[in-house]
Amino acid sequence: xxxxxxxxxxxxxxxxxxxxxxxxxxxxxxxxxxxxxxxxxxxxxxxxxxxxxxxxxxxxxxxxxxxxxxxxxxxxxxxxxxxxxxxxxxxxxxxxxxxxxxxxxxxxxxxxxxxxxxxxxxxxxxxxxxxxxxxxxxxxxxxxxxxxxxxxxxxxxxxxxxxxxxxxxxxxxxxxxxxxxxxxxxxxxxxxxxxxxxxxxxxxxxxxxxxxxxxxxxxxxxxxxxxxxxxxxxxxxxxxxxxxxxxxxx
Numbered sequence: 101x102x103x104x105x106x107x108x109x110x111x112x113x114x115x116x117x118x119x120x121x122x123x124x125x126x127x128x129x130x131x132x133x134x135x136x137x138x139x140x141x142x143x144x145x146x147x148x149x150x151x152x153x154x155x156x157x158x159x160x161x162x163x164x165x166x167x168x169x170x171x172x173x174x175x176x177x178x179x180x181x182x183x184x185x186x187x188x189x190x191x192x193x194x195x196x197x198x199x200x201x202x203x204x205x206x207x208x209x210x211x212x213x214x215x216x217x218x219x220x221x222x223x224x225x226x227x228x229x230x231x232x233x234x235x236x237x238x239x240x241x242x243x244x245x246x247x248x249x250x251x252x253x254x255x256x257x258x259x260x261x262x263x264x265x266x267x268x269x270x271x272x273x274x275x276x277x278x279x280x281x282x283x284x285x286x287x288x289x290x291x292x293x294x295x296x297x298x299x300x301x302x303x304x305x306x307x308x309x310x311x312x313x314x315x316x317x318x319x320x321x322x323x324x325x326x327x328x329x330x331x332x333x334x335x336x337x338x339x340x341x342x343x344x345x346x347x348x349x350x
Contacts, residue, residue, distance in 0.1 A: 107178035108326070109133040109171070111161055111219060112188030114141025116290035117240065117318055121185055124319035125326065126153045133174045135159045136188065161188055161215030171222035180230040183326050184223040186216040186262075187240040194251040194301065205254050212258035213265070220269055220280075227278050234277025234330050238322060239266045243286035243338070243346055250301045263336075270335060279333040281325055286340030287312045302345070313341040 108125045112118035113134035122132045126149045134142045134156045142156035155177050159170040174181055190211045192204040220237055227235035241262050248256040262282065269280035289312040299307040321339045328334065340346060 105129060106182040107131045107133070107174065107180055108183035108185065109135060109174050109181060109219075109223070110185045110187055111135045111215070113145055113156075114138050115145075117285065117288060117315055118185070118187045119145045120315040120319040121187065121322045122154065123148055124316075124323050125183070125185075128323055128327075130183070131155070131178050133157055133170070133178070135161065135170055161219055162210035164218055167215075167218040167222055171219075171226055175226055180235075181223060181226045182235045184219060184235070184237045185240070185322060186219055186237065188212075188215055189240060189242075189255075189258075191252070191255040194249075196251060197253045200254065208254035209258055212255070213261050216262060216265060220265065224269075224273065224276070224278060227273075228276045232277075234279075236326060236328075236330065236333075237269055237273070237278065237280040238325055239269075239280070239282045241266070241282045241284040241336075243284055243340060243344075245282070245284050246338075247346070250303060250305075266335070270333065277330050279328075279330050281334045282336050283318070283321060283325065284336065284338040284340075285318055286338070286346055287344045288315045288318050288341075289313065290315055308345070310345065311341045311343040313339075 108130045110118050110122045113122045114136040122134055126132050132154045134145050134154055136142050139158040146154040146156045157170050157173050160166040192208050239262050242259040244256045245259040245263050266280055266282040273280055299309050302308050325334045
């Protein structure tokens, strides 16, 4: 496993976008560390490619000790880290902001924002120290990093914060050949968006079924961002279902 030329780490790799991106990176020759809370889901992802291409590591990205151990394991097995895809995320129940519990708020912030920060921190340490130096970090933002859905304050707030983390990481990483960019995704067909087939709340109070796109489009976009040399970067890229009601008024 350690002979792979490039190594990537994908959080939330047990399903959805994380799984699709991990598989696409493996197809491009990366050794991929699969991170997530559910070991069985990570093992299922790893089983989809030839043995030795992926390393499942169960981890809680909201816990500093768990994240530190995750990146130490990645370094032990692959010797370096060329790409971090900060993908893991969660949402809160779509209820009025004033009715959300503190626990719901904290869980979303801990996973979506603190988790991305902790992983970024460990990735930078590894990328600065390795030879050759440097690497790339790609953050999974969201269409919500531009505009909220109704009753989505915790998720939307964290995705706006991810944009700030992306910009700061890109700036602070320049001197160390570390590039950072963000992909904002709209309506990729995953288990998380399955509810759209039954209709989702719109800004005008109505419910509407929204178009989705195949998750492979997201995977191809991430692979493109990752394929660039470190002297080139895509700071922000939006990939969305063409007919979703994002651009325009309604």
